[in-house]
Amino acid sequence: MTSLACEPVRSSWTSPAADAAGRRLRVFARLVRCSGPSTSTGAMEYRVYAGGSVLLCTAAHPTYGDTLARAAAVPEAREALARLPLRQGCDEGSAVLSSLDQISNRGRNAEVPDALQDLAEEIAIDVHEACAAFDGPDLWYPGVDEGIEPVPDDHVQLVIAALQRELDRERRNALGQNVEPRLPPAPLAELPWPVQRALAERRRLRFAQYGIGRAQWQSGAWSIWDVQEDPDWVPRRLAIGAGRQTASAGW
Amino acid sequence: MRNAVSNPATAPAETPVRTPSIAPAPWPERYTDPIHICPQQKRELASPDVAP
Numbered sequence: 001m002t003s004l005a006c007e008p009v010r011s012s013w014t015s016p017a018a019d020a021a022g023r024r025l026r027v028f029a030r031l032v033r034c035s036g037p038s039t040s041t042g043a044m045e046y047r048v049y050a051g052g053s054v055l056l057c058t059a060a061h062p063t064y065g066d067t068l069a070r071a072a073a074v075p076e077a078r079e080a081l082a083r084l085p086l087r088q089g090c091d092e093g094s095a096v097l098s099s100l101d102q103i104s105n106r107g108r109n110a111e112v113p114d115a116l117q118d119l120a121e122e123i124a125i126d127v128h129e130a131c132a133a134f135d136g137p138d139l140w141y142p143g144v145d146e147g148i149e150p151v152p153d154d155h156v157q158l159v160i161a162a163l164q165r166e167l168d169r170e171r172r173n174a175l176g177q178n179v180e181p182r183l184p185p186a187p188l189a190e191l192p193w194p195v196q197r198a199l200a201e202r203r204r205l206r207f208a209q210y211g212i213g214r215a216q217w218q219s220g221a222w223s224i225w226d227v228q229e230d231p232d233w234v235p236r237r238l239a240i241g242a243g244r245q246t247a248s249a250g251w
Numbered sequence: 252m253r254n255a256v257s258n259p260a261t262a263p264a265e266t267p268v269r270t271p272s273i274a275p276a277p278w279p280e281r282y283t284d285p286i287h288i289c290p291q292q293k294r295e296l297a298s299p300d301v302a303p
Contacts, residue, residue, distance in 0.1 A: 045291065087299045097300045111294035120293040127296070134278035157301070162298035167285060169292060174280050176287030186282035207303035217302045237256040 001234065005065030008121060009034035009048055016116065018238050023118070023209065023230035028068045030115040031081070031224065050080055072225070082223040088113050095220060099142045100158055105165040116222075118235055119210045124208060125236050126202045131186045133195045136230065143198030144205045149214075151200045159200040 004020035009032055014027045032055060037044045048056045048067050055077045056062070056070055071077040087095055090110035096105060112120055133139040151159075164185070171182035188196065207213065211226025285296065 005294045007273070063255040078261065095300055097301075098302070108266055108299040109295055109298070112292065112299050114294070114298045116297070117290060117294065120290070120297045122284045122286070130265050131278050131282065131285070134282070158301055161260070162301040163296060166292060167283065167288075167300065169295070170288045171283045172287045183281060183283045184267060185277070186285065204303045212303055217299070237286070 004029055006063050008061045008063055009067055011035065011048075013114070016138070019234055021232050021234050023233040024069060024224060024227040025064060025229075025231070026226055026235075027115050027210070027227050028071075028081075029064050030117065031068060031084075032064075034067075036061070042101050050077075053080060065237070070212060078225070082225055083114070083221045084224065085113060086212065086220050086222050087111070096218070097162070098158070100161055103158070103165055105168050109165065116210060119206055121235055121237050122206050123203055125240065126199055127186075127188070129166075130191055130195050130199045133191050134186070137192050139192075140196065141198050143194075143201035148201060148204045148208055151197065151204055153197075156197050156200040159203055160196050163199075164188050172196045219249055 002017040002020040004016050004022055004025050007020075007029075010029075011033055013033050015028060019025060020029070032048050035047045035049070037046065043056045045059060046061050047054050048058070048062060056067060056074065058067075058070075063069070071081055087110035089108055095110055104123070118216050128169050130141055132142060164187070167185040167188065171185060172178055173180065173182055188199075189244045191199075207217075209228050209230075211224075211228070215225075216222045285293075288296070
């Protein structure tokens with residue numbers, strides 16, 4: 001397991017190693033970059049940026065762990081990371097959808113920010129696991145009983161339609177390559193209803209693990225301080241990469 | 252060696268017709284696997300325009 005906490009902040013926004021642990025720390029690593037001491041200004045300090053703004057200055061090259069701890073303690077830095085945009089790649093008019101007739105795969109729809117790539121990967125894995133029901137309708141694919149608000153049936157349908165919209169956009173061959181013969185998108189609405197419901201519940205849980213609920217969705221902002229710390233958490237795609245079963249992988 | 256001529260007094264035994272069963276291919280052979288789509292498309296798959 002790679003220790004992200006002890007790794008010096010990189011000079012560019014890059015992805016943490018696949019086996020780097022820590023749910024919140026992994027998000028943080030995608031948010032910040034560090035510039036070295038400036039020789040032109042004579043300022044012998046390292047600057048940590050979040051977006052285009054300076055978050056912190058330090059005399060020594062900071063690590064991700066140190067920087068996150070300092071950001072939590074410095075009010076200005078803490079505030080800067082407490083209101084981050086939830087959506088990118090869309091205009092405000094298409095930022096929030098609440099009914100099936102608004103779902104369209106024309107044009108481009110909102111995506112979660114790069115810092116939430118792990119969240120996106122987790123949801124993709126949940127969809128992947130749900131699709132096993134195409135081969136076995138009795139698939140054991142548990143939903144979520146605790147920790148989230150119940151998901152109404154009409155919201156399950158809305159979520160499935162939204163997921164389908166995106167699956168329709170990118171097709172791959174059986175090896176996952178972006179070449180012909182590309183396979184059709186998985187028809188999620190043909191999954192057994194309990195699996196569709198469980199998938200929508202899992203998606204709600206995933207967002208909750210990143211501190212995103214209805215209030216954050218409505219405001220379009222999220223806070224890194226609401227992301228579960230989970231210092232030992234590693235992405236499930238690590239298990240997929242190792243060829244292990246993921247159906248019963250931990251949350 | 253069995254007599255190849257069947258006894259007309261005996262009803263011929265019915266041989267069950269067995270159509271070869273074609274097991275459905277595993278689903279990743281039929282549909283694009285969502286874990287294979289690109290990172291940006293996965294961020295869109297999260298669909299932040301739809302409530303959690």
